[in-house]
Amino acid sequence: MLFQDVVFWLLTVVAVGSALGVVLIRDLFRAALLLVAVFVAVGGYFVLLNAEFLAVVQVLIYAGAISVLIIFAVMLTRDVQQGNPPNRLQIPAVALAALLLAALVTVAVDTQWSFLPEGERQSVELVQTAAVSDISPETLEQAGAAGESAAQGVGLADLLIGRFVLPFEAVSVLLLAALIGALALVRPRPAPQDARASGAESASESAGAGAAGSEAD
Amino acid sequence: MFLDDYFRQYGLVAIFCVVAVAVPVSMMLMSWGMSRVGLRPRAPSAVKAETYECGMEAIGGKWNLFNFRYYMFAILFVIFDVEVIFLYPWATKFLSLELFALIEMAVFVGILLIGWAYAWRKRDLEWG
Amino acid sequence: MVDLVWFQLLSAALFVIGLYGVLARRSAVLILMSIELMLNAVNINLIAAAAHMEGFGSFSRFDGQLIAIFIITVAAAEVGLALAIVLRMYRNRSTVNVDEIDLMKW
Numbered sequence: 001m002l003f004q005d006v007v008f009w010l011l012t013v014v015a016v017g018s019a020l021g022v023v024l025i026r027d028l029f030r031a032a033l034l035l036v037a038v039f040v041a042v043g044g045y046f047v048l049l050n051a052e053f054l055a056v057v058q059v060l061i062y063a064g065a066i067s068v069l070i071i072f073a074v075m076l077t078r079d080v081q082q083g084n085p086p087n088r089l090q091i092p093a094v095a096l097a098a099l100l101l102a103a104l105v106t107v108a109v110d111t112q113w114s115f116l117p118e119g120e121r122q123s124v125e126l127v128q129t130a131a132v133s134d135i136s137p138e139t140l141e142q143a144g145a146a147g148e149s150a151a152q153g154v155g156l157a158d159l160l161i162g163r164f165v166l167p168f169e170a171v172s173v174l175l176l177a178a179l180i181g182a183l184a185l186v187r188p189r190p191a192p193q194d195a196r197a198s199g200a201e202s203a204s205e206s207a208g209a210g211a212a213g214s215e216a217d
Numbered sequence: 218m219f220l221d222d223y224f225r226q227y228g229l230v231a232i233f234c235v236v237a238v239a240v241p242v243s244m245m246l247m248s249w250g251m252s253r254v255g256l257r258p259r260a261p262s263a264v265k266a267e268t269y270e271c272g273m274e275a276i277g278g279k280w281n282l283f284n285f286r287y288y289m290f291a292i293l294f295v296i297f298d299v300e301v302i303f304l305y306p307w308a309t310k311f312l313s314l315e316l317f318a319l320i321e322m323a324v325f326v327g328i329l330l331i332g333w334a335y336a337w338r339k340r341d342l343e344w345g
Numbered sequence: 346m347v348d349l350v351w352f353q354l355l356s357a358a359l360f361v362i363g364l365y366g367v368l369a370r371r372s373a374v375l376i377l378m379s380i381e382l383m384l385n386a387v388n389i390n391l392i393a394a395a396a397h398m399e400g401f402g403s404f405s406r407f408d409g410q411l412i413a414i415f416i417i418t419v420a421a422a423e424v425g426l427a428l429a430i431v432l433r434m435y436r437n438r439s440t441v442n443v444d445e446i447d448l449m450k451w
Binding site: 072 | 310317
């Protein structure tokens with residue numbers, strides 16, 4: 001138990017400290033790097049919770065891909081020097097956040113969270129260990145019925161193709177929409193003669209795009 | 218208790234992290250210590266302060282605006298990176314899944330390929 | 346395993362920090378980063394509950410994990426599209442300060 005507790009608190013220091021840094025630090029670029037630290041720490045929690053695949057996904061998608069997008073966005077918008085100014089809602093925001101924290105802490109502490117009796121808890125833990133590490137079949141046998149029902153459980157792929165097949169296909173449509181939408185939004189205006197034809201508003205737009213293009217080289 | 222034994226294997230990862238941090242930090246500390254003792258010469262020059270030792274010379278400041286096209290490649294990367302996390306669990310259990318799974322995955326990849334074809338058609342994959 | 350309540354308190358803390366970032370900062374990019382913090386907090390909560398409820402009824406930890414994977418996917422799509430909108434906004438108005446984006450306000 002001790003080992004897991006130590007790791008949990010170490011990760012908590014990193015995660016909460018970096019998260020506070022993300023919202024409080026002046027420099028947007030440093031905030032983005034601290035956000036990566038939060039992502040990696042959250043991946044550590046997933047390992048602690050027996051979700052190794054989720055930990056890999058967390059590092060691959062959040063720390064690898066989403067952070068790249070965010071850092072690009074920070075570099076592409078020139079507000080980096082302006083930093084990260086607070087707006088006028090400072091006091092209401094702190095008050096609302098504190099209220100929500102108080103409510104969440106009260107609910108989390110007040111609720112009875114143990115779903116299983118202690119004996120079954122042990123056997124389930126045994127099965128969870130067996131999923132990731134070598135445990136002899138005899139020990140597993142002693143775990144009993146609760147452990148067995150957990151062991152019979154299906155894997156991610158079975159759920160993905162079985163019960164969650166509709167969300168799974170919907171996800172591909174969502175990704176397609178996001179891809180096409182983002183490409184269409186970011187694509188620079190191609191032809192300057194379009195701008196001359198269609199009036200002042202788009203002319204100023206293409207001037208902005210031209211400036212962005214020339215600055216890139 | 219069993220889980221604790223399992224997590225103890227991650228001690229190797231912890232040792233790896235400690236070594237990975239210790240090696241560069243100790244190198245910098247050694248360099249700093251030698252310069253204090255007088256073993257390390259100190260002769261700064263403009264060439265040494267260049268950003269890159271070879272290749273093109275760096276022009277402009279740190280924050281010159283990048284081309285928006287970088288973002289288009291980044292978004293393509295992210296979308297197909299996300300596709301991988303769905304392919305992986307499917308691939309590990311491929312042999313025990315039925316034909317239905319193959320068809321579903323073909324539909325999934327097919328829908329995403331539309332996006333790729335769109336990017337190709339609109340010349341978003343070309344530079345310039 | 347560490348008790349579920351600790352994970353929930355941690356998740357609450359991260360969520361509240363993200364909420365503060367969304368409400369009190371001006372840069373649109375930072376607001377998106379704060380939303381990512383909140384989504385991560387929700388993910389921790391889901392995975393922790395899934396791991397602790399395994400063996401309860403027909404529940405396996407993969408149910409919670411799969412929902413978390415969907416959340417991560419939606420987050421990737423959301424952040425990609427939202428940052429594209431922010432870049433577009435920056436190109437048209439030369440700012441990502443949400444206080445200055447007030448064309449639709451009256």
